[in-house]
Amino acid sequence: MSARTAKRAFVVTFVMMLGTACTSMGVEPWERDVLAKDRMKLVTDSVEAGLDDHIYFSKEASSGGRGFGGGGCGCN
């Protein structure tokens, strides 16, 4: 198997795994007590994150990357 084919196979397998895993992974809606905590948010302090982003954007060649959405209590 050439390196290219192996690489492709790996990517396809990984994506499939991710796809199938995502459908069965997770918790029940009533088991989200820990995830509902403020400290478990992906961005706990958005003002601080914005300040840091601005510093690193001014001093380095990279910026951003972070996203939004998901996690939390999943209520309503």
Next chain:
Amino acid sequence: MSKKTTGNIAKGLATATCTLLGTAAAAPVSAEEQPEWEFDTALLFYGEDAGRVQDLSLNIFARRLFADERILSVGLAVDSLTGATPSGAVPQNEVQTFTRPSGESVYSVGSGELPLDDTFLDTRYALTAGWQQPLGRDYKASAGVSFSTEYDYTHIGTNFGLSRDFNKRNTTVSLGLALARDELDPVGGAPVPLSAMADVGMISGRDSSTSKDVADLLLGVTQVINERLLVQFNYSLSTASGYLNDPYKILSIVDPISGEAVGRTPAPGLEGPLHEYRFESRPDKRTKHSLFGQGKYWLGGKVLDLSYRFMTDDWGIDSHTLDTKLNLPMGETSYLEPHVRLYTQSEADFYRVSLLDGEAMPLFASADYRLGSFNAVTAGLKYGWQTGSGHDVAVRLEYYRQDGDIPSDQLTGNQDSASLYPGLNAVIFNISYGFGK
């Protein structure tokens, strides 16, 4: 519950949620009123050593919560910037003189000193506003605008976001789009790329203002792994086009054998540079790809946050960022949070420590250390607590250090990387105060 009722529920579930009643609604009993406004404020001090940049920043962020997860957010930031940044010229064993960007006077740096451009005193004002709301049960949408202004730079932007939940909200797919138009109005106008730094009063052929357009696209997946672990993976694409140069950055021209700057004489009766310098030149397009992954893990009361970002762009820069925080509760109402961030980047294809006398001028060249290769470390500690009235306070102290990593093939003659690379040592001090939550 009897078996009969269980069975009925199972049957009922298939149709029950569709039942709607057409009769006129009686006056509804209202749900309890929530606190309407939430505020987050922060005061930040950023200070580099050796007379370089210092920034004092005040931020206020407010959220107004409406019924059913609809949120209006508004932010205001005021930054007061002072100090100087490296101009890109290399230190020499003799005095160097430079014409200011305004073209009206000169400034000098001593022998062995790193040339810094001090045309950098200003106050920046930034405003953001956004709206977020659910669309049906599974979608959330958001839209926002941003605006900032300082004496030579104006930014205006808009952003949109859409996220969709799957698998009982265990999986969330997000899509984000941000568009911005930035206008630069450099002091003295935008210099012609790779043109020579001229004597006082001899500036010509410059555009007074230039602009650039930036578009960012984000695709993300957030997945609940188990009760204690949440992960997120994002891919971002960023394209910038237009004037991407830094109008104040220059390169020294050095002798290809000795590595020393080539001298020049100002025109009779005029003040001006004593060595040859050229203004930098960058491509007018840049495309960046980023892959980001983050995990938040609950360790019996402590929370571990670990993230990694890989960035690559068509300027030849690759970077890796590893960021980790550990949130440690201290008693009922306070916490301690150590933070470490490791960063490394490789240089842009057109990054040059200096230009060589006699060589053909390259198409693009920049000595801006921010496009060079370096490693950086941030180490910090944050302490937060909740006051008696339920307000959140936090203080954070961090140390940020950059160390150059100039490859030896960039060095000419007697140049040595230790004295060439500016490096950076900065302190970050931040106080946050939040209330209304």
Next chain:
Amino acid sequence: MTYLRTSRSASGLVLLVLVSIVALIPRSAATDARVPLLDLEAYRGKVVVVDFWASWCEPCRRSFPWLDAMQRKYGEDGLVVIGVNEDNASEDAAAFLKAVPVSFRIVRDEDGALAREFDLLAMPSSYVIGRDGELAIRHLGFKSAKLGEYEETLRHLLEPGMAGNDSAR
């Protein structure tokens, strides 16, 4: 002859083994007549709202005062509100109830068995069961914009047995 005796005793032995195996198989709970997790039969003839909540569920802070108001307003007409708590620690539920006190019945569902039985898809959720013991409607989440709709559902279900049966009320 020997063959017949051997086969009879052999089959007897096999039968004995089979019976013992069947007797020793652990029985699943469903085949037993067990105590129901929530005895809704006792409320037959009334309209029951089974509301799943937890201390960490932010919309529950809004839904509870409304549910309490409904219980008070329609209690004598036959409305019964039951709050099923999904907290792991009872202290969290107690703290919530101290901040948002209500007069309706609270049931604890520590291991999530009741949630599973009701096929709970979202927090909070309320299941409205009519006077006939059948599930009438399930609400996923609690939306302030739908309060009128929620109350109208209850009034509609309460109508048949309402005091005075005055539909013009």
